[in-house]
Amino acid sequence: MVVYLVEDHELPLVSGTALIRTGERLEPTSETGLADLTGTVMRLGGTRQRSADELNALLEQRAAAVETGIDRTFGSASFSSLSKDAETVVDVFAEVLRQPAFPQDKLDLAKTQIAGAIARRNDEPGSIANREFRKLIYGESSPYARTVEYATLANINRTDLEQFYQQYFHPENVLLGIVGDFETATMRKLIEAKFGTWKPAASKAPKLPDVSQAKPGGVFLVDQPQLTQSNILIGHLGGLESSPDYPALSVMNEVLNGFGGRLFNQVRSRQGLAYSVYAIWSAQSDYPGMFIAGGQTRSDATVPFIQSVLTEIEKIRNQPISEAELQYAKDIVLNSFIFNFQDPSQTLSRLLRYEYFGYPEDFIFQYRKGVEATTIADVQRVAQTYLKPEQLVTLVVGSQAEIQPPLKTLGQNVTTLDVTIPQPQ
Template sequence: MTGSPASAAIPIEHWTHSSGARVYLVSSPSIPMLDVQVDFDGGSRRDPARQAGLASVTAGLLSDGLAAQGGQPALDENQLSEAWVDLGAQFGAQAGADRFTVSLRSLTEPDLLERAVALATRQLAASAWPERVWQRDRERMLASLREAETRPATHAGRAFARAVYGGHPYGQQADAASLQAIGVADMKAFFVRHVVACRAQVTMVGAIDRARADRIVGRLMAAVQPHGCTTLPEVPQVAALTRAVEERLPFQAAQAQVLIGQPGIARDHPDFFPLFVGNYILGGGGFVSRLTTEVREKRGLSYSVYSYFSPGRHAGAFQIGLTTRPDQAAQAVDVTREVVRNFVSQGPTEAELQAAKDFLVNGFALRIDSNRKLLDNVANIAWNGLPLNYLDTWTDRVRRVSVDDVRRAFAQAIQPERMVTVVVGAKP
């Protein structure tokens, strides 16, 4: 294995394991606990179009039983759950837009940690993939989808994703047809293709040293190394909008749902910090944001209104959302658009910027005040290829943002004249 030490106030050790997995470790001896997160390039952006939801359901079925292996008996989903409870440990899997994530939490008492790692390794190597459980879970998901159809927010979210992302996989959403097209064999094939040691990124935070961490990584990666290392195809970038898009969908509801936005930025965008700080002022800061002041406080058009960027490997959406009385929807849209136009053209005031920076800097400690939060942040560093001193320099990066930085960044990233507007449930 190769390594590169890091000297930082939050010391992140980084090396490449012999399996090819990249490892990021923060030794934190104060609590006898270990959190492990393993990320693979197997999020929903890898779903085939006709099988939207495949990554998510694969992650779900991974914990629903173990096949017999090496003289150990098979375990059904209840027995497997009880085995984790007996260890006082936790194992889980989930899939987001970019990542297929496996996580483990255990106390570091030697016997308990040994058994927890062994059980986690077995789950990766010998999941049962029970057909009966998938049939049951699929029926539950289909029922949930039918219930979601009764909510205007469901229709708004789907229309917004289609309009913002076009044919990009970020816009794919599971529906009845895509779930019916997924079988257990498809999940097994997806798992073997994407959950591979050579592309794994392992983040560890807890009371262990590097040598012990490397041994744990070796055991976990041995479970997926037989999967090989098939090259994955490139996923295209999200296309920029060329014109404004408006969709107004009828729906009988007490509140109209409004979503406005467009493709935003990828996580590696050089203007991440100006956009992050600027969005706090625009709509991410709750009751102190511009949107709340103009839409809620001055005009009473909505109880709450928000904006956010969702950067990923590709340009995630910039989104503004609110609910309002159906007869006020047109006015709420007009006011929101005007606020965005003004902010993009003029930027924040010096007073707004200083208040935002003070809040974000003073609250930084709360972002890393537990093993779980620190793990999330270090995993973010690993996945996005950020500098190892990213957390140490975070507050300085925020402090250095200027009014001109915010104005320039928003002017380049946001085009108010080419926004998607979706309104569900407004009166004509």
């Protein structure tokens, strides 16, 4: 168990965050939703010593909180309290991490809540677009895109939660960071008392899923006849934050993106083709992210919008940016650095993340140097290398009848996607 302690005596508060080496990507495909349920019921269900109601009452009396969850790439647990209550709250935090009860009634409640979310998942066109675009890029069955269904939810029982927990929740898989109004020596003794008897397990580091682009280009439509505007996503598989070209790609991104970027100036302001338009080089820490350009526009502007965005992508690949654009983009990236150092908890959170994903502690400063050193030639080089027009996937969520000219005028076959929610058996 790796522990970071950061004293901050400005306010009489203490907070802690644990990252656990697990994640939704490690659950079986037939039990999609298992990790989310495990993370939810860990806290919702109380511990072997105290029921959920007892935990809630104890924490509410002290204006404290303990939370748990499991995301795509990691599990997390956190606590916050007044410094005078830190010992009591850390005790509860340790109980939740080490001895969750997973009662059946709380599992049933969590499954009901997820079932409700499944039923509502097609209510918002933006949510449909984001979900289906990930499937086109990563593949429907990829752990980076798959969705929980009624059938996978029904496959999950209490024993599955216990087994998933037992597989990954061990001290050697935990990174813990605590910041606040405490003395380091006292907090160290407290952590040793609460976690010192937690036995490690002889578990192997899990193999991460392979990633490749599922659909190598193409135009796809989710027909929603009731809509009067289109939600559009255009993109392909991206890269890693650890890439030596990530700083230059961040600068390239700001040339395209934002209020002073090319897409806003050209597609929205000059051509009036969009309510919103953006581009994101969304690199991830340990698996390839995505490059996404997109926005929302009225139905009859859908095809011109797509054509205009594609033009800007080609332009940044084939023509050097101006010195003014370079400086503007670098300033946007560099000026955002101040928000990474607003308080000690941000520094601690960053250190935990770097430790978890195997990045050097000074990665943020290496990244800044890379941004500062980026040249016009660098931007064009990474644009030519990493932006791949032949692999661009285009997804439109909108009304087929209202999209005029039709999507076929883009010169590619149009595939209609069925987003009907499979009903429970």
